[in-house]
Amino acid sequence: MKAALQDYHARMQRVLDHIDRHLDDDLDLDALSSIAAYSKYHFHRQFTATFGLSVHRYIQLARMKRASYRLAYRDAQSVTDVAMDAGYDAPDAFARAFRQRFGQSPSSFQKSPDWEPWLAAFGPLDNARSKLMQKTFTTDDVTIRDVPPTAVAIMEHRGDPAMLGATIQRFIAWRKAASLHPRTNPTFNVWRSERRPASPADYSVGLCVGTDQPIEANGEQIKAGEIPGGRCAVLRVVGNTDNLEPAALYLYRDWLPASGEEARDFPIYCQRLSFFPEVPEHEAVADLFLPLK
Incomplete structure (x- = not known):
């Protein structure tokens, strides 16, 4: 059967x-x-x-x-x-x-x-x-990497997750104006809350683009920051990258306790490597990073 x-x-x-x-x-x-x-x-x-x-x-x-x-x-x-x-x-x-x-x-x-x-x-x-x-992940899907620190420009989304699309629109428009193309400047999301917090007002995610150039905000609320370097558990997700919660839960709930590792004091984040609709939805790729001590 x-x-x-x-x-x-x-x-x-x-x-x-x-x-x-x-x-x-x-x-x-x-x-x-x-x-x-x-x-x-x-x-x-x-x-x-x-x-x-x-x-x-x-x-x-x-x-x-x-x-x-x-x-x-x-x-x-x-x-x-x-x-x-x-x-x-x-x-x-x-x-x-x-x-x-x-x-x-x-x-x-x-x-x-x-x-x-x-x-x-x-x-x-x-x-x-x-x-x-819904992919079933295993320990073979997780690698541990030493990643370098990455200087980033950050646009924060705070509040109702349903309005994230509006923030993404503004982020895309800003980085176009700043000539920070995804092919030359990597794209990251840093989650500072659960995907569905008890109160939508508590939802928080940073939309980031890698750049070490001076930042011109052009009227947007953009700040400079850094994704710190160090050891990370990395899980690649292919297809359906709109919802990375199952992959994050696997890393936190299953992989981390069994690995003997300890999480570092920095939120889980992802790097988006290919985007829908530039590629078919099942070919979108994101790497999920869990910072380790």
Whole structure:
């Protein structure tokens, strides 16, 4: 039974990876059922039973998520280009679907996103993906590295996690103006609270970019800081890097007590190595660092 279940999950995982990799293509049921090695009728029923979404609905949400990321974080793209990439023949049809899902027009969202309806709209997609994308970590996945200190510029987000997207927008805009491109200047997140604290007002995370140059704030609340060097337990996460809490829990709850190591007095942090939507979501990569004594 266990082998059969693993085979079933592997088939469905192949389908999700194919969808992520080919969002610009015609993802018809015949092709997807062939990838899963099921009959078309059986595949459609199994997909819906597994993920709680029809194949068509899943693809729609995946395309709309990529489109919304491009609107919010990639201001060089026009609404028309984003609509075409999302599989719509006309911007008007895209605008209607977008407004129905998020309560805003694409152009309004591009200028000033309302993040709470956005988060709610993608709840079904996130739930579907988490059913197969929760990785089980082992001690073999963890390495111990001596990392050098890194000077960083920091923009702090404090308060409701639902509003983190707005801070990310400002951070991206600031680092563009400062010519701190991700290819040349590494990106870090430093968590100073739980992902879901008892009070949303207590949520705190630092958005950081590596730079040893003088910082020009340009009206933003930017400060200079440092990610200290030293020994760290490092766990690489590939895919679904929006939520690194399972990986962090593994390091703190499972790996650390069994390792005989002690945590240093600096928060857990990550370095983001590749980003969605520049790469398909299942190819996003982040290294999680637990500082050690």
